[in-house]
Amino acid sequence: MNSRQKGNRTVRKGIEILLKCGYIVDTVEKHGRFTKYKDLFSKWFEDNNFKGGFDVIALNEYRIRLIQFKTNQPGSLLPYKAFASVFGNVVYTELWCWKNRKGFVIYKFNKDGTYTRLK
Numbered sequence: 001m002n003s004r005q006k007g008n009r010t011v012r013k014g015i016e017i018l019l020k021c022g023y024i025v026d027t028v029e030k031h032g033r034f035t036k037y038k039d040l041f042s043k044w045f046e047d048n049n050f051k052g053g054f055d056v057i058a059l060n061e062y063r064i065r066l067i068q069f070k071t072n073q074p075g076s077l078l079p080y081k082a083f084a085s086v087f088g089n090v091v092y093t094e095l096w097c098w099k100n101r102k103g104f105v106i107y108k109f110n111k112d113g114t115y116t117r118l119k
Helices: 003-020 042-047 078-087
Strands: 024-027 056-059 064-071 092-099 103-109 115-118
Touching: 003 024, 003 056, 003 064, 003 092, 003 103, 078 092, 078 103, 078 115
Parallel strands: 064 092
Antiparallel strands: 024 056, 056 064, 092 103, 103 115
């Protein structure tokens, strides 16, 4: 299994969980040979000297969640802290990290630049 297949598997698992919780879910990742910005809001991240973006948008009648999925390593949390500090009063910013044989670890970013880690 290559890294793209592993990443897609992680996204599918996360989407399945969100759908069971009653969310409307859509993937926002763009593919293509000439696509410069592949993730949602990746242009904002680049303009602010970060690398990142979101893979999925999930909606229900109460909230909008922007979610980035990772596998085994969450990577840098700094870009998502920065995004949440600007847009945290409008949307929920989250990073879901799939740990092999353990499940998801969820990082929820707050408007004040902090985050909460949930298992």
